[in-house]
Amino acid sequence: MxxxxxxxxxxxxxxxxxxxxxxxxxxxxxxxxxxxxxxxxxxxxxxxxxxxxxxxxxxxxxxxxxxxxxxxxxxxxxxATGLAPLAGALDVLNWANGRGLKYALVSNAPSENARFMLGALKLEKAFATMVLGEEVAAGKPDPLPYRVALERLGVSASRSLAFEDSPSGVRSAVGAGIPTVGIATTHPPENLLELGAKLVIPDFDDPRLWVLLRSAGSLEC
The missing domain is CATH 1.10.150 (DNA polymerase; domain 1)
Structure with missing residues (x-):
């Protein structure tokens, strides 16, 4: 599961x-x-x-x-003073909280930017665990940030799901063995699928994501 x-x-x-x-x-x-x-x-x-x-x-x-x-x-x-969460993002976080799932932020953003953005999105208290590229030996596309995140949360890759919008991010998550959902805000869906994304969606409101989440017990690497 x-x-x-x-x-x-x-x-x-x-x-x-x-x-x-x-x-x-x-x-x-x-x-x-x-x-x-x-x-x-x-x-x-x-x-x-x-x-x-x-x-x-x-x-x-x-x-x-x-x-x-x-x-x-x-x-x-x-x-970036008027940032808003991508459609459905808060619903996914609430869904995860309601089911006792762990979650973490894994980003190449500089630490000052990451904290600024989380504050602007009113998510500064949401992520107790953050792995930032500048704080580990190698950032994305290297799998290391995700391997560190898996270790910090104490979970296996096969029981996890990553959300990424860029080729470097998809390569990083897939390289760590994590099933990955591509978010097509910045790159064509076919590019993310070619790199190993299991599903590519425009935002978190996509019904296909919710089908995937509710049947997550069948996820395989």
Missing amino acids: LAALFFDLDGTLADTDPLHFQAWQELLDELGLAIDRTFYRTRISGRLNPDIVKELLPALSPEESNQFIERKEGRFREL
Whole structure:
């Protein structure tokens, strides 16, 4: 039977990618790099900031890279004051609470952003367990964040379910052996299915998700 749920944050609990795209676009434009949504989706979305900056702005020193990242995330927070949970997300959390399921946040978001977003979503008290990419030896797409989350909750992968919107997130969860539901806020459904998602839905209100949750005893890796 299902014992635990794991949630990504950006693009999963809230549709934040349009805001991240705007922040990246503005700051990269200052440095002469113009990006569009396809570039953002394929080169930036779901990845760790240091890896993105190292690839896109290799001339920056480590100090300049950190300053750029801080500016980008500060701009994101300025844009994100009106965040709302993705449709149905609170219903899933309430459903999990009502059945005594464990759950955790597993995100590549910087810790300051993660806590800011949870506060904006009024979920700051919801997640007693959080695994953030910058706090472990490797972030997504490496499976390590999910392996750490499984260990912290004391559950097996086969009795868990993960929710992810990005290819890197799906790779991470699937790589840890966790059945994964793709949230198609940022990437085409077929991309997430190709990477191993069991189901891809637009949001948590999708009736197919509730069929899956109610028959979760039959989940297999």
